[in-house]
Amino acid sequence: MQKILENALEIGRKYIPEGECASYIPELAKADKNHLGVCIRTRGMETFSAGDTKERFTIQSISKVITLMVALQHCGFNKVFEKMNMEPSGDAFNSLVKLDLTSDKPFNPMINAGAITTAGYLVPDVSFEDMLNYARRLCLDKDIVMDEKVFRSEMDHCARNRAIAYLLQSKGILESDVEKSLELYTRMCSLSVTAESLAGLGLVLSNGGRHPETGERLIDKYAVQVAKTIMLTCGMYDGSGEFAVRVGIPSKSGVGGGILAVVEKRMGIGIYGPALNEKGNSIGGSHVLEYLSKELNLHMFAAEQ
Amino acid sequence: MQKILENALEIGRKYIPEGECASYIPELAKADKNHLGVCIRTRGMETFSAGDTKERFTIQSISKVITLMVALQHCGFNKVFEKMNMEPSGDAFNSLVKLDLTSDKPFNPMINAGAITTAGYLVPDVSFEDMLNYARRLCLDKDIVMDEKVFRSEMDHCARNRAIAYLLQSKGILESDVEKSLELYTRMCSLSVTAESLAGLGLVLSNGGRHPETGERLIDKYAVQVAKTIMLTCGMYDGSGEFAVRVGIPSKSGVGGGILAVVEKRMGIGIYGPALNEKGNSIGGSHVLEYLSKELNLHMFAAEQ
Amino acid sequence: MQKILENALEIGRKYIPEGECASYIPELAKADKNHLGVCIRTRGMETFSAGDTKERFTIQSISKVITLMVALQHCGFNKVFEKMNMEPSGDAFNSLVKLDLTSDKPFNPMINAGAITTAGYLVPDVSFEDMLNYARRLCLDKDIVMDEKVFRSEMDHCARNRAIAYLLQSKGILESDVEKSLELYTRMCSLSVTAESLAGLGLVLSNGGRHPETGERLIDKYAVQVAKTIMLTCGMYDGSGEFAVRVGIPSKSGVGGGILAVVEKRMGIGIYGPALNEKGNSIGGSHVLEYLSKELNLHMFAAEQ
Amino acid sequence: MQKILENALEIGRKYIPEGECASYIPELAKADKNHLGVCIRTRGMETFSAGDTKERFTIQSISKVITLMVALQHCGFNKVFEKMNMEPSGDAFNSLVKLDLTSDKPFNPMINAGAITTAGYLVPDVSFEDMLNYARRLCLDKDIVMDEKVFRSEMDHCARNRAIAYLLQSKGILESDVEKSLELYTRMCSLSVTAESLAGLGLVLSNGGRHPETGERLIDKYAVQVAKTIMLTCGMYDGSGEFAVRVGIPSKSGVGGGILAVVEKRMGIGIYGPALNEKGNSIGGSHVLEYLSKELNLHMFAAEQ
Structure with a gap:
């Protein structure tokens, strides 16, 4: 081997x-x-x-898997997929096109629009500390921490994700606080x-x-x-x-x-x-x-x- | 007659x-x-x-004509159309699709993306009070004021425009402060x-x-x-x-x-x-x-x- | 059971x-x-x-599986996917949009554009009779025949598929005879x-x-x-x-x-x-x-x- | 001057x-x-x-102006624009995208989809000879003829227009004979x-x-x-x-x-x-x-x- x-x-x-x-x-x-x-x-x-x-x-995006599983466990399948689909989008990962054309739901929880929506399901009930603990246990790695530098750098360059998040809010998909959802999403991406x-x-x-x-x-x-x-x-x-x-x-x-x-x-x-x-x-x-x-x-x- | x-x-x-x-x-x-x-x-x-x-x-959108003219006078034609086109979009007025597909510039200054971009050219040099004075003089109506109620209502429901504005920022088109540009745009829409x-x-x-x-x-x-x-x-x-x-x-x-x-x-x-x-x-x-x-x-x- | x-x-x-x-x-x-x-x-x-x-x-479209397998066996993987992708399209089955936006290849062999392309790989080497024999053997059903009425009806209403086929030709994807490829595709869909x-x-x-x-x-x-x-x-x-x-x-x-x-x-x-x-x-x-x-x-x- | x-x-x-x-x-x-x-x-x-x-x-495309005017004179405004719009498309001239996304009508008579539709309104009542005479009179140039070489070359490379024409047929927009409409359209483009x-x-x-x-x-x-x-x-x-x-x-x-x-x-x-x-x-x-x-x-x- x-x-x-x-x-x-x-x-x-x-x-x-x-x-x-x-x-x-x-x-x-x-x-x-x-x-x-x-x-x-x-x-x-x-x-x-x-x-x-x-x-x-x-x-980064691998955290979407963790966030999805916690959201499924926390809110249930029907709630998670009430305002989100589970279809491949056929588009690049940070595209807004599909969300806008179909004008209803993010294509799936693995694209940014879907992952921000999923993060919103957890806000404010599940804290980032809770999520960090999930990550440590699921990865069998108790040393995982958030990379503060990457997190700051991401927050300084997140205009596109912020645009996606406000678009989700405008469509009634993201009902939690936009900035808090975006922050939780970005923190999860910054796990080391x-x-x-x-x-x-x-x-x-x-x-x-x-x-x-x-x-x-x-x-x-x-x-x-x-x-x-x-x-x-x-x-x-x-x-x-x-x-x-x-x-x-x-x-x-x-x-x-x-x-x-x-x-x-x-x-x-x-x-x-x-x-x-x-x-x-x-x-x-x-x-x-x-x-x-x-x-x-x-x-x-x-x-x- | x-x-x-x-x-x-x-x-x-x-x-x-x-x-x-x-x-x-x-x-x-x-x-x-x-x-x-x-x-x-x-x-x-x-x-x-x-x-x-x-x-x-x-x-509302008629203010886009005033904002465009002031921006042209203030910044000149080349600056205004450096990051914006002047083509009909073929799409509905608040669509994000075109902006994203072509991935470069707003189609024209009459769609929201273009008008927010145009407002950004004026921030911070030209204040809303300046713009209000332009509006009064150009309309030959010194009684024009901003409708405070409509302005508040618009700001409470502007998630889509905010999404557009952050998307513009992410593409390097909107270089002024996003929230200030959005506010100037929205104030202009609220002129009575x-x-x-x-x-x-x-x-x-x-x-x-x-x-x-x-x-x-x-x-x-x-x-x-x-x-x-x-x-x-x-x-x-x-x-x-x-x-x-x-x-x-x-x-x-x-x-x-x-x-x-x-x-x-x-x-x-x-x-x-x-x-x-x-x-x-x-x-x-x-x-x-x-x-x-x-x-x-x-x-x-x-x-x- | x-x-x-x-x-x-x-x-x-x-x-x-x-x-x-x-x-x-x-x-x-x-x-x-x-x-x-x-x-x-x-x-x-x-x-x-x-x-x-x-x-x-x-x-109907289930024939796309048979056609794909025969084409893979006949031409090899690299040839089949030289001008076709294997990605879900995120679009309805008979959409032209994706083909045109990306301007290069059909998304996958399960959409009409891809299946017509696949049929084209078989024309003129593999006849419909060959394909019928494949279908009979693979389905363990020697009684499969083509439904002549459905075939005629499909050919009388295939303007959209014909449009797709000519679009494929215009992009250099479909290199075989367009009408023959379309006919083979339609015959396969009409297997009973x-x-x-x-x-x-x-x-x-x-x-x-x-x-x-x-x-x-x-x-x-x-x-x-x-x-x-x-x-x-x-x-x-x-x-x-x-x-x-x-x-x-x-x-x-x-x-x-x-x-x-x-x-x-x-x-x-x-x-x-x-x-x-x-x-x-x-x-x-x-x-x-x-x-x-x-x-x-x-x-x-x-x-x- | x-x-x-x-x-x-x-x-x-x-x-x-x-x-x-x-x-x-x-x-x-x-x-x-x-x-x-x-x-x-x-x-x-x-x-x-x-x-x-x-x-x-x-x-080439300048003929679309002539064809449009003759169709308006021949069929009337309402008929011509029953299945066609008069909006700029925001897209390149030979794009299929818009036609498909909106799934109803060509954007305007100046894009290929619209011009083929317009040619269809004339088939079979108005012959190419009639159209040639219109062209000669409207251009004040009795020497206009069709360039046979260009016409043949265009017909040999018209897969994309043929695709558009069959798409129009599939949507019920082009009701005349597809090949005849395409030919009239192409002949008009070949006027010298x-x-x-x-x-x-x-x-x-x-x-x-x-x-x-x-x-x-x-x-x-x-x-x-x-x-x-x-x-x-x-x-x-x-x-x-x-x-x-x-x-x-x-x-x-x-x-x-x-x-x-x-x-x-x-x-x-x-x-x-x-x-x-x-x-x-x-x-x-x-x-x-x-x-x-x-x-x-x-x-x-x-x-x-």
């Missing part, structure tokens, strides 16, 4: 020169684009790591994780929401089922469809360079690689996952060998 | 039942939809009125005018920006030329093209029920009729203008008799 | 009054909207049927199947493309893997995302009222129910599948019991 | 290097991009020419004119549709009024708004390099300059017209001197 991970990294690294770190906020642009790491945590409680798996980076944390989160999700050792229920099992499905159809921005075909593992990427991947009933995989492709997904990480999927037969519809 | 105005009103009134007052803010919904008035002020300094021409109502004030404004514009009696220059003549042209192509929301064909007079409507019409070198026409058609234009007023255009041969391309 | 199927039908039938048969071609409008049938064929070679499972109807045929097709796909009894390879296994993934993300028109969440089984619907569902490594399910919901999917059939998914724990991410 | 024309050409020529000849059909790409000519014909029956005003080129012919057409339009010498009515006067208005709002593709502001003369351009301009009650102007700007308008010609408008005070809202 270790050898396979090393090979995967080697292949992934070849694509790094074609990618770029996110640059829309100055803090993200400071990442070292050559970093690449992959961590696998299995239901047999083995951990395999290669590359930069201890490096901390901000979770490692590839290992994401592998931990993936392992918990592959295990239906239970702690892999203790069996303790960490999050509602139906919330996990819904989250995994939406990761599959909407998790990799507007490259989700092709990723499902090529890799076939429910995954969620963030512009910080992370990818969370959940191999049903088998393992969690966490990736860090801040050089992004044109869809906003870690370019090295995507190739690592494609390689692992083939080598380890992880595609959900892989033919029997 | 008086008889023609009376006939025009009679025809316009027939369409009132098909229209509705604007309802997106509570204060506007309180208007009496049966009001209808038309005032003509000629370059010969005659004034003809019929119907509710002394009734005060808020100027009459059909007579609008006829006065129309007269000044038909006269190239000079006071019709004193000959004093009230606003830059090129600003007037530009404003009249943009009124013609973009002044009646997404009904501008058909209005140009049927009426052929540069006009600008507001959801408060007003219409400003400028008959080149001949007269200004002001209308008040708060029942709106589905495009957001005074339904009675549009028919009044169509009738007047035919009876008085006002179409810019009317064949010689 | 039989009892569960009966219950499923009972639930599905309750929704029929809310649905309507497709009416865009006269022949489809003649269907009896009260028909509803479900057939399950398992890898243990058991067949369970309830309701109208022997009724013949046209396969039963719920049982679709269960057969589902069984073969759940078995990775091999005949469930003889083990004979009927279609390339990678083509099957790709087809199942795309069914999951794009198979139920713009309701695919919600269907994946609620049902969690790769499925493909047709406006003739059929649904093909593939439960990985376990069974194929075929549905017939011509009353459609507003997305174009069998309304009774969708509810039948949702019920079966829950009762039989068929969701791909169902928590362990 | 002659001096002014020479100066105008000199200015226009400076921009030619920034433009490109239309290349979507091979025949158009063969034009000499350095050609530039301007012809003015006044109501006083004077003709002023400078540059390449005898050069023949295909009229000169800058002088266009100046003649402009003169007739500036004269309300009467022959400038004999006073004979050549086309209905209301048709002329409508055509001039639509030229003003929609005549220069998606640069129409800016052109109206900068030039202020109802004009129509074609990708063959021609521009028709109508100075109300004063003159017709014809331009030839096949190097196009990014909007599809003659780049030299646009600058020639802007210069002439300023020098000769031709802007419809030009301030009194």
Whole structure:
């Protein structure tokens, strides 16, 4: 297994020169684009790591998975999807177009409009401290904190998300305080994780929401089922469809360079690689996952060998 | 002439039942939809009125014409149109779609995105008091004040415009303070005018920006030329093209029920009729203008008799 | 199992009054909207049927799955996806919008633009007779024929598909003869199947493309893997995302009222129910599948019991 | 006047290097991009020419003006605009987007969708020979013929227009024979004119549709009024708004390099300059017209001197 991970990294690294770190906020642009790491945590409680798996980076959009699950547990499926759909949008991740054309609901909870809506469901009942605790437990990583610098940088450059949030308010979708919802959303994006944390989160999700050792229920099992499905159809921005075909593992990427991947009933995989492709997904990480999927037969519809 | 105005009103009134007052803010919904008035002020300094021409109502989008002209005078043509186009959008007046798809500039200064951008050019140099004085002088009506109730009501329901403003900021188009630009824009929309004030404004514009009696220059003549042209192509929301064909007079409507019409070198026409058609234009007023255009041969391309 | 199927039908039938048969071609409008049938064929070679499972109807869009697999086998993955993506479109099934906005490629092979492109890959090498034979073998139903009346009716009302096909030609995507590609596409849509045929097709796909009894390879296994993934993300028109969440089984619907569902490594399910919901999917059939998914724990991410 | 024309050409020529000849059909790409000519014909029956005003080129989209006027005369205003609007689209000239999003009507008769619809109103009553005669009389140029080579080349590369035409049929907008309507439309685009012919057409339009010498009515006067208005709002593709502001003369351009301009009650102007700007308008010609408008005070809202 270790050898396979090393090979995967080697292949992934070849694509790094074609990618770029996110640059829309100055803090993200400071990442070292050559970093690449992959961590696998299995239901047999083995951990395999290669590359930069201890490096901390901000979770960014991967936090949408956590926020969605907590909202599902807190408010229930019907409430969460009363004013939001669960359809892939076919558009870039920060587009306003679809929201406006259809003039009713955000397409899904993985796009910014949907994630801000989801954050609004939690305001004011669930505090950021509550959410931080959820993140620590679900990622099996008690060291997660919020990266204050990234958070400040994001808040200083959030005009587009603020526009989305006020548009949601104008449509009666976001009923909580706009600025508080936006802040909670942005704080969650600024959580500082490692590839290992994401592998931990993936392992918990592959295990239906239970702690892999203790069996303790960490999050509602139906919330996990819904989250995994939406990761599959909407998790990799507007490259989700092709990723499902090529890799076939429910995954969620963030512009910080992370990818969370959940191999049903088998393992969690966490990736860090801040050089992004044109869809906003870690370019090295995507190739690592494609390689692992083939080598380890992880595609959900892989033919029997 | 008086008889023609009376006939025009009679025809316009027939369409009132098909229209509705604007309802997106509570204060506007309180208007009496049966009001209808038309005032003509000629370059010969005659004034003809019929119907509710002394009734005060808020100027709403017609203020975009004033703001545009002041911005052109204040900043110059190149600055105003550096980050804004002058093309009809083909979309409804408060749409975000076009701004996002083309991802660069507001389509024109008559849509909300463009008017907020234009207001931003004036902040902080030109105060609202300055603008109020411009409005009073250009409309030949020193009694114009801001309707405080409408202004408050608008600010309480401006989430969509706020979304537009932050989107403009995120694109680097709106560089002034967002909240101050939005406030100036909204204050201008809340000016309280009459059909007579609008006829006065129309007269000044038909006269190239000079006071019709004193000959004093009230606003830059090129600003007037530009404003009249943009009124013609973009002044009646997404009904501008058909209005140009049927009426052929540069006009600008507001959801408060007003219409400003400028008959080149001949007269200004002001209308008040708060029942709106589905495009957001005074339904009675549009028919009044169509009738007047035919009876008085006002179409810019009317064949010689 | 039989009892569960009966219950499923009972639930599905309750929704029929809310649905309507497709009416865009006269022949489809003649269907009896009260028909509803479900057939399950398992890898243990058991067949369970309830309701109208022997009724013949046209396969319509479900044929896109067959065409895609044959094209993948015939031309290879790279050729098929050289000028076509594999992303959900977020739009209605017969929309031209996306194709035009992005100005390059059809979104995926399950929308009309993509399926016509796919048909074009087969013209002129693969004849309709070849395709008919594929359909018969893959559906384990040698009685499949083309419904001549539906085919004629479709050809008489295919202006929109013809528009799509010429648009594809104008973009250099469809390089084969336009009319021949359109005809092959339309012939495939007119294949006359039963719920049982679709269960057969589902069984073969759940078995990775091999005949469930003889083990004979009927279609390339990678083509099957790709087809199942795309069914999951794009198979139920713009309701695919919600269907994946609620049902969690790769499925493909047709406006003739059929649904093909593939439960990985376990069974194929075929549905017939011509009353459609507003997305174009069998309304009774969708509810039948949702019920079966829950009762039989068929969701791909169902928590362990 | 002659001096002014020479100066105008000199200015226009400076921009030619920034433009490109239309290349979507091979025949158009063969034009000499350095050609530039301007012809003015006044109501006083004077003709002023400078540059390449005898050069023949295909009229292309300028024919839409002729077709619209004949359709208005033949079918009446209400019929022509029953299934077509008169609004600027805000989109590029050959876009399908708007037609599909709004899902009802072409935006105006100056875009391809609208012009094909208009041609359909004439089929089969008005033959191409009839239309050719209209063109000859309206342009005061009896030598106009169809350029057979361009026509063949266009028909060989008309997949996009064919797509538009079938889309129009699928929406019930184009009720005449699709191929015949498309052919009539394409034949009209292939008429071979000169800058002088266009100046003649402009003169007739500036004269309300009467022959400038004999006073004979050549086309209905209301048709002329409508055509001039639509030229003003929609005549220069998606640069129409800016052109109206900068030039202020109802004009129509074609990708063959021609521009028709109508100075109300004063003159017709014809331009030839096949190097196009990014909007599809003659780049030299646009600058020639802007210069002439300023020098000769031709802007419809030009301030009194």
